[in-house]
Amino acid sequence: MNVNVDRFYTCRAPLEFRPPFWRISLLRLAVAIALFPFALCAQNPRGSLLVTVQDSSGGRVAGADVSVTQEKLAISRSGKADVQGEARFDSLEPGSYTVTVNAAGFAQKTTAVTVAVSSQPLLVVTLHPQSVEESVEVRDRGPSLASQPIETTSSAIKTVITSSDLDEVPLSSRSFANISYLAPFTAPVEPSDPTKARITAVSFGGSSGLNVDLSVDGGDNNDDYIGGFLQNFSPEAVEEFVVRTSQFGADTSRTNGGSVIISTRRGTDDWHGSASYYYRGSGLNARNALDNPEPNPKQPFSRQNEVGTLGGPLKAKKLWFFSSYEYVDENASVAYSAKSLSEFNALAQLAAAGDLPNVSSIGAIPSSVPVPFRDTLFSTRVDGMQSSRSQWFVRGSLDRNHTQNDLLQQGALPSTGATTTSNYYNVLVNNQLQFSPSWLGTLTLEASGFHHTKIRNSEVGEAFNFPLTVSFLATSGLETFGDNQFATAIAAFPVQRDQQKYQFRYDVSRIAGPHDVRFGINLIHEPVLRGRLTDNHETIFTYPQDPSFYVANPGVLATCSSPTPDPNCPTVKMTGPSDGSFSQSIRRLGLYAEDSWRASSSFTVNAGLRYDTTFGLFIASGHDQSVNPALAGNGVVSGIPHDYRKAIAPRLGIAFAPHASNRTVLRGGVGMYYNDLAQNGWVDAFTAVNKFNLANGTGTAALIDPKYHTPYALMAGAAYEHAFRNNWRLSVSYEHQQGVHQYRRYEYSGFSLFRSDNRSIYNGLAVQMQHSFAKRFELTANYVLSHATTWGATVGELFDYVNGVSNVHDPFGPGDHGPSGEDIRHRFVLAGVLQLPWQLEASTISQFESARPFTMTTPFDVNSDGVANDRAVVNGVQTTLDEFRGSPFYQVDLRLSRNIIFRERVMLRPFAEFFNLFDRQNPGNNYVPDISALPMRANSVANATAFCLNPACTQTQPITTLNQLRFPAGALGDFFGPGTTVGIPFAAQIGLKLSF
Numbered sequence: 001m002n003v004n005v006d007r008f009y010t011c012r013a014p015l016e017f018r019p020p021f022w023r024i025s026l027l028r029l030a031v032a033i034a035l036f037p038f039a040l041c042a043q044n045p046r047g048s049l050l051v052t053v054q055d056s057s058g059g060r061v062a063g064a065d066v067s068v069t070q071e072k073l074a075i076s077r078s079g080k081a082d083v084q085g086e087a088r089f090d091s092l093e094p095g096s097y098t099v100t101v102n103a104a105g106f107a108q109k110t111t112a113v114t115v116a117v118s119s120q121p122l123l124v125v126t127l128h129p130q131s132v133e134e135s136v137e138v139r140d141r142g143p144s145l146a147s148q149p150i151e152t153t154s155s156a157i158k159t160v161i162t163s164s165d166l167d168e169v170p171l172s173s174r175s176f177a178n179i180s181y182l183a184p185f186t187a188p189v190e191p192s193d194p195t196k197a198r199i200t201a202v203s204f205g206g207s208s209g210l211n212v213d214l215s216v217d218g219g220d221n222n223d224d225y226i227g228g229f230l231q232n233f234s235p236e237a238v239e240e241f242v243v244r245t246s247q248f249g250a251d252t253s254r255t256n257g258g259s260v261i262i263s264t265r266r267g268t269d270d271w272h273g274s275a276s277y278y279y280r281g282s283g284l285n286a287r288n289a290l291d292n293p294e295p296n297p298k299q300p301f302s303r304q305n306e307v308g309t310l311g312g313p314l315k316a317k318k319l320w321f322f323s324s325y326e327y328v329d330e331n332a333s334v335a336y337s338a339k340s341l342s343e344f345n346a347l348a349q350l351a352a353a354g355d356l357p358n359v360s361s362i363g364a365i366p367s368s369v370p371v372p373f374r375d376t377l378f379s380t381r382v383d384g385m386q387s388s389r390s391q392w393f394v395r396g397s398l399d400r401n402h403t404q405n406d407l408l409q410q411g412a413l414p415s416t417g418a419t420t421t422s423n424y425y426n427v428l429v430n431n432q433l434q435f436s437p438s439w440l441g442t443l444t445l446e447a448s449g450f451h452h453t454k455i456r457n458s459e460v461g462e463a464f465n466f467p468l469t470v471s472f473l474a475t476s477g478l479e480t481f482g483d484n485q486f487a488t489a490i491a492a493f494p495v496q497r498d499q500q501k502y503q504f505r506y507d508v509s510r511i512a513g514p515h516d517v518r519f520g521i522n523l524i525h526e527p528v529l530r531g532r533l534t535d536n537h538e539t540i541f542t543y544p545q546d547p548s549f550y551v552a553n554p555g556v557l558a559t560c561s562s563p564t565p566d567p568n569c570p571t572v573k574m575t576g577p578s579d580g581s582f583s584q585s586i587r588r589l590g591l592y593a594e595d596s597w598r599a600s601s602s603f604t605v606n607a608g609l610r611y612d613t614t615f616g617l618f619i620a621s622g623h624d625q626s627v628n629p630a631l632a633g634n635g636v637v638s639g640i641p642h643d644y645r646k647a648i649a650p651r652l653g654i655a656f657a658p659h660a661s662n663r664t665v666l667r668g669g670v671g672m673y674y675n676d677l678a679q680n681g682w683v684d685a686f687t688a689v690n691k692f693n694l695a696n697g698t699g700t701a702a703l704i705d706p707k708y709h710t711p712y713a714l715m716a717g718a719a720y721e722h723a724f725r726n727n728w729r730l731s732v733s734y735e736h737q738q739g740v741h742q743y744r745r746y747e748y749s750g751f752s753l754f755r756s757d758n759r760s761i762y763n764g765l766a767v768q769m770q771h772s773f774a775k776r777f778e779l780t781a782n783y784v785l786s787h788a789t790t791w792g793a794t795v796g797e798l799f800d801y802v803n804g805v806s807n808v809h810d811p812f813g814p815g816d817h818g819p820s821g822e823d824i825r826h827r828f829v830l831a832g833v834l835q836l837p838w839q840l841e842a843s844t845i846s847q848f849e850s851a852r853p854f855t856m857t858t859p860f861d862v863n864s865d866g867v868a869n870d871r872a873v874v875n876g877v878q879t880t881l882d883e884f885r886g887s888p889f890y891q892v893d894l895r896l897s898r899n900i901i902f903r904e905r906v907m908l909r910p911f912a913e914f915f916n917l918f919d920r921q922n923p924g925n926n927y928v929p930d931i932s933a934l935p936m937r938a939n940s941v942a943n944a945t946a947f948c949l950n951p952a953c954t955q956t957q958p959i960t961t962l963n964q965l966r967f968p969a970g971a972l973g974d975f976f977g978p979g980t981t982v983g984i985p986f987a988a989q990i991g992l993k994l995s996f
Contacts, residue, residue: 002334003392003866006805012144012442012657016401017892022431026136028200031215036747038367038544038559041763043214044688045094045117045118045216045217045218045262045263045264046090046091046092046093046094046115046117046263046432047088047092047093047094047115047116047117047118047119047120048088048089048090048091048092048115048119048120048292048516048803049068049088049097049099049113049115049120049123050087050088050120050121050123050124050127050153051066051068051081051084051086051087051088051089051099051101051123052084052085052086052124052125052126052601052660052662053066053085053086053087053101053121053125053127054080054085054125054126054127055102055106055126055127055128055218056126056127056128056129056194057259060081060084060085060086060108060601061081061085061103061127061856062081062083062084062085063080063084063103063104063768064081064085064087064101064102064103064106064127064486065078065079065080065101065102065103066078066079066081066082066087066099066100066101067078067079067099067100068078068089068092068097068098069097069098069100069579070092070093070095070096070097070098070724071098071269071774072269072270072334073093073095073266073268073383074266074317074318074385075092075093075097075391076268076371076388077089077092077434078437079437079511080467081103081677081692082513082514083274083421083513084514084600084601085601086329086489086514086597086598086601086692087908088120088443088511088516089485090440090509090511091261091432091440091491091509092444092515093115093266093777094110094115094116094117094240094263095114095115095237095697096112096114096947097112097113097114097115098110098112099110099111099112099113099123099125100663101127103127105129105130106127106129106130107127107128107129107130108783109125109126109127109128109416111123111125112924116148116160116162116240116242117160117239117240117241117242117261117262117263118158118209118242118244118261119148119151119154119158119159119242120151120153120154120161121148121149121151122149122150122151122152122153122662124420124662129733129818130463135635138146139540142943145160145161145162145165145182145770145778145780145792145831147772147778148160149662149723150662150663150664150665150721150722150723150729151655151665152206152657152661152662152665153596153604153655154246154604154606154655154667154742155604155606155653155654155655155667155668156246156247156248156249156653156667156721157185157244157245157246157247157667157670157717157735158183158241158242158243158244158245158248159182159183159184159242159243160241160242160791161176161179161180161182161240161241161242161243162239162240162263163238163239163240165179165480165755166235166238166835167235167610168841168843168895169831169833169843169844169845169893169895170843170844170845170894170895170913170914170989171235172893172915172987173198173200174234174235174278174326174328175199175200175232175235176233176235176238176241176262177200177201177202177229177260178200178845179723179845180202180260180830181202181845181847182765182780182782182831182845183243183245184245184733184764184768184782184784185205185245185246185258185733185764185766185784185786186202186203186204186243186245186258187202187203187204187822187824187827187849188200188201188203188847189201189208189822190379191209191228192370192682193493194406194420194493195226195422195452195493195494196223196226196228196229196422197403197406198232198373198375199228199229199230199232199399199627200229200232200242201228201229202244202258202260203494203822204257204258205245205257205258205735205762205764205788205798206309206574206735206760206762206764206786206787206788206798206820206822206823206824207762207788207797207799207800207820207822208797208799208800208802208822209228209257209679210226210227210228210257210799210800210820211227211255211256211257211258211675211711211713211798211800212228212229212234212255212257212258212259212260213252213253213254213259213260214228214230214259214260215259215260215261215262216231216233216262216264216397216426216428217264217393217395217428217430217444218428218430218442218444218505219263219265219426219428219444219446219448219500219503219505220341220446220448220503220524220592221262221426221448222402223450223499223678224499224501224529224586224678224679225494225497225499225529225531225678225679225680226678226680227258227678227680227799227800227801228302230424230450230499231397231399231424231426231448231450232377232424233262233264233377233379233397233399234307234324234325234326234377234379235436236265236274236276236309236326237264237265237309237377237379237397238262238264238265239263239264239265239266240262240263240614241260241261241262241263242260242261243258243259243260244258244259244260245258245735246252246669246715246717246735246737247574247651247653247667247668247669247671247715247717248886249593249594249606249608249651250592250593250594250608250609250610250649250651250728251518251520251522251591251592251608252591252609252610252645253522253590253610253612253674254588254674254675254676254737255613255673256673256674256675256677256711256712256713256737256799257713257737257798257799264311264322264379264381264395264397265311265322265324265709266311266312266322266383266393267311267312267313267320267321267322267382268311268312268313268319268320268426269312269313269316269317269320269380270312271310271311271312271313271469271797271996272309272310272311272312272804272905272995272996273309273310273311273312273994273995273996274307274308274309274310274994274995274996275307275309275993275994276305276306276307276308276873276991276993276994277305277306277307277991277992278305278307278989278990278991279303279420279990280301280302280303280304280305280987280988281301281302281303281847281989281991282298282299282301282302284299284987284988284990285301285985285986285987285988285991286916286919286986287299287985288335288985289921289985290337290921290923291334291335291336291339291410291970292335292337292368292970293337293503293901294949295320296335296336296338296367296794297343297367297368298335299334299335299367299368300331300333300368301331301332301333301368302328302330302360303328303331303332303989304326304328304329304330305326305327305329305828305991306326306327306329307324307325307327308325308414309324309325310322310323310325311323311737314382317385318384318385319382319383319384319385320382320383320384321380321381321382321383321861322380322381322622323378323379323380323381324377324378324379324380325374325376325377325378325720326375326376326377326378327374327375327377328373328374328375328376328401328637329374330372330373330374330375331370331371331372331373331565332370332371332373333369333370333371334368334369334370334371334405334408334410335366335367335368335408335525336366336368336410336411336457337410337878337970338366339411339935340411340435341365341367341607342548342549343411343466343468343546343547343548343789344365344413344482345365345380345750346361346363346539346546346547346842346853347362347464347480347481347547348361348365348785349547349551350547350550350551350557351553354903355550355556355557356464356541357462357539357541358462359460359462359464359481359482360649362413362415362481363413363415363592363805364724365413366414367433369405369408369414369417370404370525371403371404371405371406371408372404372405373401373402373403373404374401374402374403375399375400375401375402376398376399376400376401377397377398377399377704378397378398379395379397379398380395380396380397380398381393381395381396381853382394382395382396383839385391388880389433389434389435390431390432390433390434391432391785392429392430393429393430393762393944394427394428394429394430395426395427395428395430396425396426396427397424397425397426397427398423398424398425398429399422399423399424400422400423400424401421401422402419402420402421402422403419403420403421404419405415405417405418405419405457406418406419406420406454407420407454407477407484407486409469409477410969410970411466411469411479411480411813412477412481413480413481414457414478414585415457415458415481415482415483416457416458416463416477416479416480416481416482416483416484417456417484418454418455418456418457418484418486419454419455419524420452420453420454421452421453421952422450422451422452423449423450423451423452424448424449424450424587425449426446426448426449427446427447427448428444428445428446428447429443429444429445429446430442430444430445432444434840438507438510438511439508439509439510440508441506441507441508441512442506442507442508442509442641443505444503444504444505444506444507445503445504445505446501446502446503446505447500447502447503448499448500448501448503449498449499449500449501449502450497450498450499451497451498452494452496452497453495453496454494454495454496455485455495455639456483456484457484458482458483459483459485459536460482460483461536461537461538461539462482462483462538462539462540462541463476463479463481463483463485463538463539463540463541463542464479464481464482464541465479465480465482465540465542465543466543466545466546466547467543467544467545467546467930467932467933468480469616470882478542480547482537484528485533485534485538485540485575486533487534489794490673490795490802490916491680491681491801491802492534493533493680494531494532494533494580494682494683494685495531495532495533495580496531497530497531497532498528498529498530498531498922499526499528499529500526500527500528500529501525502523502524502525502526502527503522503523503525504521504522504523504524504525504796505520505521505522505523506520506521506707507519507520508520510521514597514598514599515595515596515597515598516595516596516597516598517593517594517595518592518593518594518595519591519592519594520588520591520592521590521591522588522589522590522591522592523587523588523589523590524586524588524589525541525587526584526585526586526587526588527585528583528585529583529584529585529586529679530581530582530584531581531582531683532580532581532582533578533580533581533582533683533687534580535576535577535578535579535580535581536576536577537574537575537576537577537935538574538575538576539572539573539574540571540572540573540574540575541570541571541572542571542572542573543568543570544567544568544570544859544932544941545568545932545937546933549568549937549951550568552951553568553951553952554836554875555567555847556568556569564765566951576698577688577698578692578693578696578698578699579687579690579691579692579693579698579699580687580689581690581692582620582621582679582683582686582687583620583621583690584619584620584679584686585616585619586614586616586617587614587615587616588612588613588614588615589612589613589614590610590611590612591610591611591612591616592608592609592610592611593608593609594606594607594608594609594651595607595608598925600656600660601657601660602656602658602659602660602661603654603655603656603657603902604654604655604656605652605653605654606651606652606653606654606655607650607651607652608650608651608652609648609649609650609651609654610646610648610649610651611647611648611649612649612674612710613643613644613645614643614644615675616641616643617641617643617676618640618641618642618643618704618708620685620686620687620689620690621686621689621690621691623689623694624640625640625641625685625688625689625692625703625704626640628640628685628687628688628702628703629688629694629697629701630688630700630701630702630703630750630751631703634703634748634750634751636703636748636753637703637705637706637753638706639706640704640706641704641705641706641707642708643708643709644708644709644710647674647710647712648672648714648726649671649672649673649674649712650672651669651672652669652670652671653667653668653669653671654668654669655667662921663722663723663724663725664721664722664723665719665720665721665722666719666720666875667718667719667721668716668717668718668719669716669717670714670715670716670717671714671715672712672713672714672715672953673712673713673715674710674711675710675711675712675799676710676711676714677710677711677742677743677756677801678801680801681743681754681801682702682704682754682801684699684700684702684752685702685703685704685739685754687699688700688701700752701750701751701752702751702752702754703751703752703753703754704753704754705753705754705755705756705757707755707756708756709741709842710741710756710763711739711740711741711742711743711756711799712732712740712741713738713739713740713799714737714738714740715735715736715738715739716735716736717733717734717735718733718734719731719732720732720733725872727771727772727773728769728770728771729769729770729771730767730768730769730772730906731766731767731768731770732765732766732767733768734764734765734766734770735761735762735763735764735766736761736762736763737760737761737762737763737903738759738761738762739758739759739760739761739798739799740759740802741756741757741758741962742756742757742758742759742760742790742798742799742803743756743758743799743800743801743802743803744756744757744758744791744803744804744805744811745803745804745805746793746804746805746808746811747805747808747865747867747869748808749806749866753808757811758790758791758792758803759790760788760789760790760791760798760820761788761789761790761793762786762787762788762798763786764784764785764786764787765784765785765786766782766783766784766785766918767783768780768781768783769781769782775833776835777832777834777835778833779830779831779832779833780828780829780830780831781829781831782828782830783826783827783828784824784826784827784866785825785826786824786825786827787819787823788819788822788823788824788825789817789818789820789823789827790803790817790818790820791803791811791812791816791817791881792804792818792881792882793805793816793869793870793871793881794806794855794857794869794870794881794929795821795855796818796819796820796821796855796882797820797821797822798820798822802812802826804869805869806863806869806870806871807863808865810878811814814873814880815871815878815879815880816879816881817880817881818853818880818882818883819853819881819882820853820882821852821853821854821882821925823852823853823882824849824852825850826849826850827847827848827849827850828847828848828849828947829846829847829848830844830845830846831843831844831846832843832844838898839899839900840896840897840898841896841897841898841899841931842894842895842896843894843895843897844893844895846891846892846893847889847890847891847892848888848889848890849888849889849890850888850926851885851886851888851889852885852886852888852889852907852924852925853883853884853885853886853925854874854882854884854885854886854925854926854927854929855871855881855882855883855884855929856871856874856879856884856929856930856931856962856965857869857870857871857872857877857929857930857931858870858871858872858873858930858931858942859930859932860873860933860941860942862878862942871929872941872944872960872965873942873943873944874931874943874944874945874962874965875943875944875945875959876943876945878974879962883962884927884962884965884966885925885927886923886924886926886927886929886966886968887921887922887923887924887925887968889922889924890918890920890922891915891916891920891922892916892917892918893913893914893915893916893917894913894914894917895911895912895913895914896911896912896913896982897909897910897912898910898911905996906994906996907994907995907996908992908993908994909992909993909994910990910991910992911990911991911992911993912988912989912990912991913986913988913989913990913991914986914987914988914989915984915986915987915989916984916986916987917986918986919983919985919986921968921985922984923938923968923969923970926968926969927967927968927969928968928969929969930968931944934947934965934967934981935967936948936957936967937953938959939956941981943963944959945958945959946949946958946959947959947964
């Protein structure tokens with residue numbers, strides 16, 4: 001595929017494709033599957049093993065008998081080495097295995113090897129003459145990040161993380177995703193929506209983390225309304241997981257970013273378990289100087305995690321169970337800065353003077369507001385051995401959490417908060433059946449559900465918005481006082497959500513000589529995908545200046561009801577009553593075929609083809625978009641969108657190990673990856689066609705472009721990996737991702753239009769070094785140089801629903817192209833574990849990255865199109881998308897622990913964890929993004945040339961550089977959860993873990 005990148009970005013019109021009739025596409029796919037065997041490394045919660053048998057001279061031994069056994073899991077497989085002396089074993093549970101090799105004329109050889117999730121290690125077994133009796137135990141892979149073997153047959157770029165890694169390193173949010181940041185081309189990112197404020201998000205390839213696929217035990221765990229991860233799991237429930245950033249297989253669907261595959265823990269014939277306690281308190285935390293500086297009282301905080309696990313046999317060699325439980329008791333708070341408190345007091349003066357409509361008092365002004373959070377995470381799994389050919393397991397998981405004073409943030413009074421409740425459940429059944437030594441089938445059945453509600457702290461029917469409440473990220477609301485409108489400057493989010501999903505998946509693999517062929521089907525039935533946006537009657541007052549301005553200029557508000565109001569009078573908007581509900585029933589179908597062909601002992605070709613389509617993507621409340629009232633006479637588009645039927649995605653990868661080496665590999669590949677847009681991007685078009693709004697004409701005027709095309713990414717990557725003989729390993733990787741048909745919102749006079757015509761580019765180069773020195777020291781360090789760009793108006797994100805258009809008549813105009821919000825030019829990550837004297841252990845995760853960008857906006861309508869979505873003008877020149885940069889992010893997390901052995905299998909581990917060890921202030925890119933909200937007021941929001949030094953602006957300071965406009969907005973408070981890149985001060989955590 002030949003893509004001209006320069007032409008891609010200079011094209012001024014949306015990309016056009018003329019699809020053939022969809023039946024032709026399906027026919028082509030069927031023919032392709034029938035005639036061509038394809039494959040790549042599978043999206044499998046299990047792993048594979050490639051055994052190479054050779055003699056002492058290096059010659060391959062064909063026909064050798066190879067058996068693989070796992071006594072604790074009662075797993076046994078056998079096979080014969082082919083003409084290349086190789087034997088493959090698919091779909092093995094992650095864990096340690098014993099490999100036994102017998103061949104005529106040679107002594108039996110027994111070797112130990114560990115198989116990881118979604119990986120295929122190469123085990124080289126060297127046989128000696130029968131006269132030499134030998135049985136040697138070798139550990140081919142240690143149970144940690146730094147001691148993984150090189151996979152010489154895989155073309156995927158990935159990182160495997162084990163339960164030992166999760167257990168040893170400090171996890172600030174007690175989330176498996178905290179350690180995903182160790183994978184090159186990933187980065188922490190704030191969750192994109194407060195609906196899932198506690199679900200840790202991961203950015204892949206400069207994206208906001210919504211375009212990724214999360215699979216747990218082979219089941220779908222994706223949010224189909226917002227995108228990204230859905231249900232959370234305790235780290236104690238995770239056996240291991242793999243983070244794949246590029247070149248993953250054809251069996252992986254619905255991602256044009258990254259892929260995360262989790263395998264949960266299971267029971268064995270040995271009883272095992274643990275009990276843990278984690279404690280954090282304000283006495284162990286530093287003051288957050290961004291929001292809570294001296295001399296204000298230090299904000300309260302406490303958090304306790306209580307964790308327990310237990311696993312063992314229900315019937316030895318036949319039936320096992322494993323359960324994990326975690327309870328979180330957190331009492332956080334939002335502390336108000338001196339700036340916020342000053343403005344709140346000014347607001348109280350306005351209310352007392354009768355200058356706020358229908359409000360005589362805003363109540364007491366606290367220095368901080370408590371934000372209690374409770375969370376219960378539970379998972380249990382039962383595994384059964386039906387026979388040596390058939391294994392089953394059933395897993396059930398839930399997550400129930402509750403937050404009071406949710407959505408509060410810096411610059412917002414307690415009335416704007418809400419009570420949030422979220423309940424998740426997931427039930428999965430899996431069967432693996434070996435039809436013959438070469439045929440294997442895997443069945444996955446899953447049912448999952450999600451219910452979410454938000455209830456306001458106040459219901460006064462009014463909201464008052466001042467500039468001090470605005471902050472850059474989509475984590476911030478707009479209200480300073482009054483009712484929360486459950487909307488940011490970018491998008492609205494639901495006050496109620498329900499998602500029910502049922503999945504049927506069947507995968508078949510066949511090993512035939514040098515070919516490992518796989519094919520399968522994935523069917524998702526989603527009868528419930530619904531929610532509700534706030535829809536009651538509200539009066540919203542939006543003030544262009546902060547309260548202190550109106551206190552200093554008391555005559556301004558007195559003119560607001562006159563025929564000639566002052567320009568600083570508030571705008572008044574009335575909303576509702578309407579029906580903000582939307583309801584959908586969706587089906588998704590995926591088919592794939594793939595093959596991993598060992599062309600020689602040095603060269604592997606991985607090729608695959610995938611087809612995906614969705615049924616009912618644009619049907620809401622039983623209606624398609626033909627009944628949308630905004631369609632008639634809009635003058636821009638005619639027709640309605642339809643499900644896309646041409647998402648055929650070829651994928652090709654290679655792996656080359658020079659001279660059949662098991663220490664060096666060159667890998668590369670290209671592929672296409674499709675993923676539907678998140679429904680939240682165009683939810684207004686769905687609420688417009690519900691029964692109430694159709695009958696009363698109360699819906700939002702919003703349309704979806706009839707030329708909808710499923711977004712996709714063109715990915716290309718290459719990597720070099722080499723293991724030195726002194727336990728050092730080097731890898732160099734390059735990734736290119738070109739996003740096509742992404743989201744943009746066009747604001748026309750009278751209606752919004754959602755189109756899939758946006759584009760993006762990501763290029764990244766990663767260098768990683770790893771070292772494993774026996775059991776004393778392990779180190780992983782990687783550096784990534786990258787650049788991500790896209791198109792937008794005031795926000796630019798890759799594969800997100802927030803990007804807009806400044807000028808609908810010139811959507812790809814000057815200044816609209818720039819870096820994405822997660823454009824990190826330089827990023828360095830260090831992780832290590834060091835064994836110290838007296839059985840002490842130290843471990844760290846340290847992250848260092850260059851500043852991320854942000855955009856400076858203005859409430860002034862610069863292009864006179866009637867829409868306030870313009871970038872600020874400074875000294876007569878309009879700023880561009882994401883032209884500004886925040887602050888570099890540095891965070892060092894450290895853990896110290898000591899293992900105290902009581903008996904052979906009983907151990908107590910006291911530990912202390914330190915997050916942001918050096919207490920660096922990290923405002924990230926959470927800078928004040930609105931030129932009207934700067935702490936130093938600009939002389940004009942239409943064209944800022946100076947700062948006002950007094951309320952009347954008779955004294956000014958010239959603006960000579962854009963850096964003068966950079967003011968940190970503070971921490972994110974609790975609007976978006978605890979945060980990952982912004983405003984986390986030093987915090988310590990102590991605890992105990994008893995395991996057996």
